Amino acid sequence: MAEYIKLIDLTKCTGCRGCQVACKQWNELPAEKTGFTGSLQNPMDLSYSTWCLIRYDEFDEADGMKWIMRHDACMHCDWPACVKACPSPGALVKTDSGAVVHDPNYCIGCKACIVACPFDIPRYSEHEEKIAKCTLCYNRITDGKSPACVTACPTGTLEFGPKEDMLAKAHARAEAVGGSVYPNNPKYETHVIYVVPGDVKLAALQHVNPNPKMPTTILWWKNLFKPFTLIGMGGVAGMAALHYFIKGPHRVEKKEEGGEADG
Amino acid sequence: MASSREKMVYVSTAEERIIHWMLAGSCLFALITGLGLMFHSWEIIPTMLGGYYATKWMHIFSGVVFAISLVAASIIWWEHCKFVPDDLKWVSQAGGYLWEAHDLPPCGMYNAGQKLFFWCVFAFGIIVVLSGIVMFNPLPFNVTLARWAYMLHVMGVLVIASFFVIHLYLGTVGNPGTVQIMFHGWATREYCEFHKGKWLADRESKGDASE
Ligand code: SF4
Ligand code: SF4
Secondary structure, X not given: OOOEEEEXXXXXXXXXXXXXXXXXXXXXXXXXXXOOOOOOOOOOOOEOOEOOEEEEEEEEEOOEEEEEEEEEOOOOXXXXXXXXXXXXXXXXXXXXXOOEEEOOOOOOOOOHHHHHOOOOOOXXXXXXXXXXXXXXXXXXXXXXXXXXXXXXXXXXXXXXXXXXXXXXXXXXXXXXXXXXXXXXXXXXXXXXXXXXXXXXXXXXXXXXXXXXXXXXXXHHHHHHHHHHHHHHHHHHXXXXXXXXXXXXXXOOOOOEOOEOOOO | OHHHOOOEEEOOOHHHHHHHHHXXXXXXXXXXXXXXXXXXXXXXXXXXXXXXXXXXXXXXXHXXXXXXXXXXXXXXXXXXXXXXXXXXXXXXOHHHOOOOOOOOOOOXXXXXHHHHHHHHHHHHHHHHHHHHHHHHOOOXXXXXXXXXXXXXXXXXXXXXXXXXXXXXXXXXXXXXXXXXXXXXXXXXXXXXXXXXHHXXXXXXXXXXXXX
């Protein structure tokens, strides 16, 4: 299957939340009871039953307040930290399409993916003892459709297509509006990319990791210490065997006068 | 002295042996379940134990037993495992395990290598237990700290497990006459003279003669 990318053009988003609702509907996720907290953002965070959220960031500028609405969901990393951390095979799978799919049947609720994810995406349910997150509508894209959120978007903010096309489009658009493409770490590519308007500082937005990458501790955990548990135990066992064959067991010496030689 | 040479000495009390078995058993079981969760190619372990979810809980419970045993073990072995100046002599000759040693000082209850293993299990055991608590529920913790916990957990296991293999070898085939102590608590007097000379002398000078 070809590799796809979901492109989010923040210069076009009006914050209508069509994507947020379409996600709920397609994935049959229940609505949450929320209250007014002083922000138009609702609910205030992603959750086990909210996999896609429009975040409303407010900025005071010289000519008044300004909003940036940002579609927040799983970034479908090319080298996903969540998959690296997950102990249960099949619970998190990186597919050829680029979508990182979560299968609750295999999830054991260990929460390792939550810690590993550089974008803070997976959400845990105490009740289900599992996590949940966006699957890039894997069951739609394998059927030739776009993800539900993209289908619902009325402004053209969300677009879905072959990787190369979307990358070219994002860079052209970024140049046209004097903005940038996020994320742009060649060592940590994602299958969801943003076009960010030039006057928006990423670090000022809520819940954005300006420099997403595979967390070093996660890398050391899985690529260094993990193999070395076996190398360490195996090496020591080999050394013990060698010792046994060369030196033999350390037998108790019959005590002769004045000497305690080794056996 | 010569008359009691063939007699047996009570080296390890029942409490000691129970705590030792709890510590060893929980450590080994946690290691096996942990490796099963960490190496996807070792699916056979979670499969035999009833799946990954069951294995997760078994790993957590064996960790709890390990933590309790660790506290108990440090209470009973702390004094015995304090280093003394003679330990340096022992270490500088590798205890006579690797080459001929002519100047080995008599050891107390434990030799310097055993003491080192105790302190290693104690220190890295604390790291493994504390990081395990964070891993059990990382959500309330700072994410950087939580990530460190996962890494440190496995680093601690690496150290303890490797040292544990040495311990297993030296406690069984490497030192005939040792492993029995873990079962019934008794060792020959000869064995104690050889391995625990200072301890035996102290004990006998206190009038606590071997049975
Ligand atoms: S954004 Fe997080 S949850 Fe999504 S694929 Fe990347 S690491 Fe996994
Ligand atoms: S919570 Fe589930 S999906 Fe996440 S790492 Fe654990 S088993 Fe894998």
